[in-house]
Every structure is written in C-alpha cells, then in structure tokens.
Amino acid sequence: xxxxxxxxxxxxxxxxxxxxxxxxxxxxxxxxxxxxxxxxxxxxxxxxxxxxxxxxxxxxxxxxxxxxxxxxxxxxxxxxxxxxxxxxxxxxxxxxxxxxxxxxxxxxxxxxxxxxxxxxxxxxxxxxxxxxxxxxxxxxxxxxxxxxxxxxxxxxxxxxxxxxxxxxxxxxxxxxxxxxxxxxxxxxxxxxxxx
Amino acid sequence: xxxxxxxxxxxxxxxxxxxxxxxxxxxxxxxxxxxxxxxxxxxxxxxxxxxxxxxxxxxxxxxxxxxxxxxxxxxxxxxxxxxxxxxxxxxxxxxxxxxxxxxxxxxxxxxxxxxxxxxxxxxxxxxxxxxxxxxxxxxxxxxxxxxxxxxxxxxxxxxxxxxxxxxxxxxxxxxxxxxxxxxxxxxxxxxxxxx
Numbered sequence: 001x002x003x004x005x006x007x008x009x010x011x012x013x014x015x016x017x018x019x020x021x022x023x024x025x026x027x028x029x030x031x032x033x034x035x036x037x038x039x040x041x042x043x044x045x046x047x048x049x050x051x052x053x054x055x056x057x058x059x060x061x062x063x064x065x066x067x068x069x070x071x072x073x074x075x076x077x078x079x080x081x082x083x084x085x086x087x088x089x090x091x092x093x094x095x096x097x098x099x100x101x102x103x104x105x106x107x108x109x110x111x112x113x114x115x116x117x118x119x120x121x122x123x124x125x126x127x128x129x130x131x132x133x134x135x136x137x138x139x140x141x142x143x144x145x146x147x148x149x150x151x152x153x154x155x156x157x158x159x160x161x162x163x164x165x166x167x168x169x170x171x172x173x174x175x176x177x178x179x180x181x182x183x184x185x186x187x188x189x190x191x192x193x194x195x
Numbered sequence: 196x197x198x199x200x201x202x203x204x205x206x207x208x209x210x211x212x213x214x215x216x217x218x219x220x221x222x223x224x225x226x227x228x229x230x231x232x233x234x235x236x237x238x239x240x241x242x243x244x245x246x247x248x249x250x251x252x253x254x255x256x257x258x259x260x261x262x263x264x265x266x267x268x269x270x271x272x273x274x275x276x277x278x279x280x281x282x283x284x285x286x287x288x289x290x291x292x293x294x295x296x297x298x299x300x301x302x303x304x305x306x307x308x309x310x311x312x313x314x315x316x317x318x319x320x321x322x323x324x325x326x327x328x329x330x331x332x333x334x335x336x337x338x339x340x341x342x343x344x345x346x347x348x349x350x351x352x353x354x355x356x357x358x359x360x361x362x363x364x365x366x367x368x369x370x371x372x373x374x375x376x377x378x379x380x381x382x383x384x385x386x387x388x389x390x
Contacts, residue, residue: 002240012233017226019219019234031212038207039214041236044258045197055257062250063239 002038002068004060007075011043015171025181030194048079048090049098070110077117081128115148119155121169146189197233197263199255202270206238210366220376225389243274243285244293265305272312276323298340310343314350316364341384
C-alpha cells in the first residue's frame with residue numbers, strides 16, 4: 001500500500017527532533033503489524049487549505065501509480081485560522097469549500113481519510129480551529145469520508161498543552177506527535193486500512 | 196534551515212521499517228547538534244533523472260520560501276540504470292544531460308549537494324550504476340556542486356550487500372540506511388552546512 005499524507009506542518013512533523021512525526025510513527029506501527037507500506041509525507045509548513053487545493057492532486061498522482069493500492073490522508077486547517085494582517089488567513093466558509101473540493105475529488109480517485117486540525121496556543125486562533133474542526137465533521141459525513149476530530153481529545157490531554165507551551169505555541173515535540181499517532185492507531189477507519 | 200531531499204526510493208527510505216531512511220537519520224543527527232532543520236523528503240519510488248527533472252523545481256519552490264534559508268540535496272540514478280524492455284530505462288548520456296540541467300538550475304537558486312546512486316543487486320544494472328557514479332563526479336566538479344560517491348564506499352561494506360540480499364536486491368533495511376547516514380554525517384560538504 002502506498003500512502004500520501006497531505007497537509008501542513010503537523011503532517012510534516014515540525015518540532016519533532018526525531019523527524020518521525022505522527023505520520024512516521026503510524027506507518028512504523030503498521031509495518032510492525034506486518035503491512036508493507038510506502039509513506040509519502042507531503043506536509044508543508046504554513047500551508048492553508050487553499051495551498052493544499054492547488055497541489056494535492058499533482059503531487060499525489062506522481063506518487064500513486066495506478067498499478068498500486070494508493071491511499072490519501074489529509075490534515076489541514078490550523079493555518080487557515082491563524083491571524084495575518086488582522087484577519088484569519090482563510091475564512092471558514094472558504095476553508096469548507098476547499099475541503100469539499102479536495103476531499104470530493106480525492107475520494108473519486110483513492111480511498112481517503114481526513115484528520116481535523118489540532119489545538120494550538122496562538123492568540124485567538126484556537127477558537128476558530130475548534131469551530132472548524134466541528135464544521136468539518138458533517139461535511140466529511142456527507143462525503144462519506146471518515147473524519148477524525150483530533151481537537152477534542154488533544155484539548156483534554158494536559159501533555160498536549162505542555163508540549164505546545166514548551167515549543168512555539170503551535171507545534172508539539174516528539175511526545176505530542178506520539179500522542180497523535182496513538183490516537184490514529186486507535187481509529188477504526190485507519191485500522192480497517194491496516195488491521 | 197529548510198532542506199528538500201529530492202530523488203528516488205533511496206531518498207524515500209523504502210525498505211526501512213522505522214521510516215527514517217538516511218534522510219531522517221541525517222536530519223535527526225543535525226538536530227542533536229543544535230540545528231533547527233525542517234526536512235522535506237521528496238523521494239519517489241521508480242523515479243529516474245527524467246522524472247526528477249520534471250518535478251524538482253515546482254515541488255521544492257513550494258517548500259522553500261525566499262525568506263528562509265533553503266537548501267537542496269539530490270540523489271538519483273539507480274532507476275535510470277535498471278533494465279526495462281531490454282534496455283536501461285534512461286541511457287547514461289541522457290542521465291548526465293538531466294543531471295546537468297537539474298543541478299545547474301538548482302545551484303542558481305539554493306546551495307545544492309548531490310549524492311550518487313548506491314550499489315544494487317539487480318542483474319547487470321550495478322555495472323551501469325558504478326559507471327554513472329564515476330561520470331557524475333567530474334560533471335558536479337564542473338558545476339562546483341559537492342558530490343558524494345556513495346557507490347565506492349558502500350560496495351566495499353559487506354553489510355550493505357547483506358542488507359540488499361535479505362531485501363528485494365535494491366533496498367537495504369534500517370542498518371543499510373544508517374550506513375548511508377553515517378557516511379553523509381562524515382561528509383565535509385554536509386558538515387559545512389550543519390557543523
């Protein structure tokens with residue numbers, strides 16, 4: 001199975017000194033269960049849903065030739081919610097339109113999963129991240145794409161906040177990424193792909 | 196510093212159950228020495244120099260905004276040398292023309308390094324890989340791009356051959372990728388970037 005993980009710095013694993021991030025950890029765990037997975041990490045720092053919309057198809061198509069079992073995993077949204085020049089970088093209605101566009105086209109090509117944006121400690125951005133995370137759930141349900149709300153469980157875990165506070169306020173370290181990987185490992189939709 | 200590693204499955208780390216590959220290990224080692232590096236792994240399985248020529252600029256430009264210190268590390272060539280329909284996938288003169296095109300344009304944008312293709316156990320491909328590795332050295336010297344000949348040292352290490360033989364004949368496991376990372380760690384051009 002060949003998987004493309006497409007999104008932002010949380011997909012890239014920024015802040016994790018080991019370089020694994022949650023993507024590397026989740027794929028390593030799948031290999032330990034005997035799965036032969038090739039992992040393409042396409043997370044880019046500062047990418048919004050609009051940036052992802054512009055590049056996801058081209059970059060994933062190069063990596064998922066038709067003769068292999070290709071899968072897509074998306075995660076974006078935090079960078080849409082951060083403030084720049086007095087306003088969120090991407091307004092929620094535009095983010096949701098981008099998500100509908102990306103996920104609808106993605107699902108027509110490959111089995112697709114979506115993870116919501118995690119909690120951050122960046123001014124008032126987290127209120128918008130929480131609201132976006134809630135709004136993505138019914139959108140994904142409508143598209144019949146499994147959605148994992150990362151925001152709710154991570155916001156309830158003290159270690160997550162500690163990790164952000166001892167970093168740059170946005171990115172956790174290795175322990176925070178291991179938390180996400182554990183959540184993904186317990187996600188029924190992921191385990192159905194990689195039992 | 197933001198680094199794009201662009202190339203084939205050896206850049207991707209295919210076969211390494213940990214998911215780190217040599218790229219992940221070399222970046223983790225740089226972080227342990229105190230460097231703040233963001234690593235973008237743009238290795239794609241089966242990519243030849245012609246495939247890299249078509250995508251390297253677009254994919255790296257998205258990841259290396261002008262306001263950050265961006266660097267490029269290339270490694271390709273094995274897939275050019277494997278046989279398909281009775282002939283090498285890319286003839287050596289075309290590979291060298293691609294390398295000249297890619298590396299010349301890359302160096303005009305960002306500091307650039309090149310690693311040659313490693314030894315493989317795939318029919319008669321390794322003779323061509325060895326010849327290509329030798330031919331890339333003077334080309335890189337002419338372009339004033341530091342070149343690391345991976346083929347010569349790896350061919351002399353018994354563990355490398357063992358790793359390939361116990362895998363698919365092309366890709367090592369974690370120990371083989373750790374060998375490459377150690378070689379890169381000892382490379383003067385890399386250590387000048389990340390002392």
